[in-house]
Amino acid sequence: MKYAFFPGCVSRGGCPELYPATIKVCERLGLELDGLDKRGATCTGAGVLQEKNLFLGDVFNARTFAMAEELDLPLLTICSTCQGVMSQANKRLKDDADYLARVNAHLALEGLKYKGTAQPRHLLWTLIEDVGIEELKSFVIRPLTNLRVAPFYGCYMVRPSDALEFKLYPEREDSLERVMSALGADVVDFPGKTRCCGFPILTINERNSVKMVALHTSDAKDLGADALVTPCPLCHLNLDGYQPKAMQQAQRDIDIPIIHLPQLLGLAMGFDAKEMGLSRHIISAKRVLSKIKVPA
């Protein structure tokens, strides 16, 4: 199956390990990717642009949707934040024909028009809705037996649930647990899985942001998780990059690796640690690797 692929800024920026890991995993799964980044798709605005200029954000996202429509391909994302911001923009555009027409008047400058048919979907949902859990299991050559992983969704993958169409696709609500189980891992349920990682206020109120990192990583650790798994690179930046500071602030040892969803898939599919870019994390993933007997 072929997709219009929207990688987002961070998968080639602050989390440079994510993009190549995704490409390898998708190739193995037979998901062919046509990168919209190469066609000039812009940032979604990440909710930040929307604070100041919601309309401009919607124009940017409509432009990306129109590009996917032109290719006649479903739109694939790998970032919870991109997913949420796109879903919210799409809802506004689809719910109001006059608004869409106003947006399209600007897109016409480039000869583009959004018809309102795009359905942006995260790789996580695509695994369930397109690949299928049973089919996914057939790609597992290294089951993650005995690996205890805790899910960490990222706010925009779970809220607001109406824009994410949870009623229409109820399996999205526990999609991460379903995928982790399919890979053979033990799922550690924990209360922080749908809470905020703190990243959006990192430069505004670092103390609160780091406190959130400390709370969620230590909760997962105390419940016996070997790693947290996230479909959101922004959560990764905070939970991984600021965990040393969180340990300092909370005055306790935490040291729990944060694994991107594609990396977990890759490990189960037999890729090695280097191919999945696991050496680039701030919190070493070595203990995870030794548990599933993969050389670091």
Add this chain to the structure above:
Amino acid sequence: MQITVSVRRYNPQDKETPSYWQEYSLEVEETSSVLDSLIKIREEEDGSLALRCSCRSAICGSCAMRINGHAKLACNTKVSDVAEDGGTIKVEPAGVMPVIKDLVVDQTLFWDKVKQVSPWLQPEGEEPEAEYLAPNSDMTHLAGVMACIMCGACVSDCTVLEMDPNFIGPAALAKAYRFAADPRDDQDASRLAALSEYGGVWDCTRCYECVEVCPKGVAPMDRIMALRDRAMEAGYTNNNGARHTDAFEASVSHSGRLNELTLPIKSFGVLNLPAQMSMAPVAIRALMRRKIPPIIHKSVPGVKNVRRLVESVKEEQQDEQAAG
């Protein structure tokens, strides 16, 4: 239908026992609410169960509590929506606020926050002979925010208040918006100045918890975002939040993508050396792992189209503003 209600119990008079879960099995109608079930437990099984309720029709805002982990009004939550036949419903007191007994919390924090934003009209100038009038068109957009029943569900599940009681919080900030956006109020400047300080609008993480749990569609977070916009428009831009938003918009408008390297520097303020230095350990660790964005920031292909688009949107917005 048969259900088990697992209730988080706490009795302050029993100093020896911390809070604990107690299970009650009962038969309820398909149409019963969680509140009906709790009242049935209190009346037929365990008179010691403490809970707050009054109108039973989602108007008074008394029965906000956590049901299956999320804040809801017990009276407008149908049992059949949160449990299957034979299933279990977990009921806990609202979060953030201290528990008085069982499902009853002390709402002092909630009310203190609301008081903090001066939730009343403050017009200036000569008093009119009759009411202060406002055209309908200026007021209809406030109907949503005025629907707040002060139940505290948003405060219960706020990710920031969970960390920091200094945050004004979603309910009070929504209330602040209600007055800042009211054309009859003349204290916009002082309101927005206060809300731009520590604990104000910029401390929100934009996590959408409050939007998700609000039983009345108030969408507090959307109001907080609107307040940010108003505060920036009014010139309250000398803070990390406003600088962050400005830098983000500038980067995306100019290059089509985010410049992750310069964003934090610009958010702190280029001359804020202590803040810049505090990032050094994180930056060094990231450098050593090669976990950094490209040093040279590249624009998206065909960035001229993006810039033209931005120009076109801004022209339209300026024309609209000029037209009032």
